[in-house]
Amino acid sequence: MRDETVARNYAETLFELARRNDSTQEYGDALETVAGLLEDVSRFRTFVETPRIDDEVKKSVIRKVLADRTPRHVVNFVLTTIDKRRQHLLREIFQEYLLLLDDHLGREHVEVTVARPLDDTTAQMVSERLSKMLGRQAIPHVRVKPEILGGLVVRTGDTIYDGSVRRRLEGLRRRLLTAGIPSTKVGKTAG
Numbered sequence: 779m780r781d782e783t784v785a786r787n788y789a790e791t792l793f794e795l796a797r798r799n800d801s802t803q804e805y806g807d808a809l810e811t812v813a814g815l816l817e818d819v820s821r822f823r824t825f826v827e828t829p830r831i832d833d834e835v836k837k838s839v840i841r842k843v844l845a846d847r848t849p850r851h852v853v854n855f856v857l858t859t860i861d862k863r864r865q866h867l868l869r870e871i872f873q874e875y876l877l878l879l880d881d882h883l884g885r886e887h888v889e890v891t892v893a894r895p896l897d898d899t900t901a902q903m904v905s906e907r908l909s910k911m912l913g914r915q916a917i918p919h920v921r922v923k924p925e926i927l928g929g930l931v932v933r934t935g936d937t938i939y940d941g942s943v944r945r946r947l948e949g950l951r952r953r954l955l956t957a958g959i960p961s962t963k964v965g966k967t968a969g
Contacts, residue, residue, distance in 0.1 A: 785874050788855075805849060806875055812868055813868060889921070
């Protein structure tokens with residue numbers, strides 16, 4: 779839990795610096811570059827995170843690798859994480875920064891579960907309706923689960939909107955059971 783708090787604090791600090799420089803997206807893109815290098819190039823990640831390599835050597839390489847790719851403040855930020863022995867948190871810091879950026883830009887990531895893949899037109903319609911419903915730009919992350927049978931299930935934060943056919947059938951089954959119809963007949967009818 780402590781690492782999560784530290785990552786959040788570092789992200790907030792960098793985000794505030796980015797806001798002062800009107801560069802929130804640019805800094806986010808630069809952090810994405812750093813996080814991508816750490817994620818995709820295991821030798822680079824090992825080099826940056828291992829305590830056996832001198833910090834000055836790491837910082838020299840970071841300057842060379844990032845100088846032409848990222849804003850000076852972001853390079854300095856990465857160097858500071860090395861000074862404070864927090865470089866192992868750079869990927870988490872990036873994730874926390876993205877949350878801050880999304881909030882700042884009025885975006886919300888939404889998990890959308892459907893029974894079958896959506897065509898582009900339907901995906902656009904779902905995005906627009908979710909944006910209207912949430913009052914923010916919805917960024918849907920669609921996953922396909924045939925077991926919901928039809929409709930869709932939307933999860934945003936701790937809230938779930940279940941408009942699946944499966945849920946509706948289960949609700950119908952419960953109502954029939956409470957009305958006194960034997961469950962064997964209900965199971966055959968609705969299942």
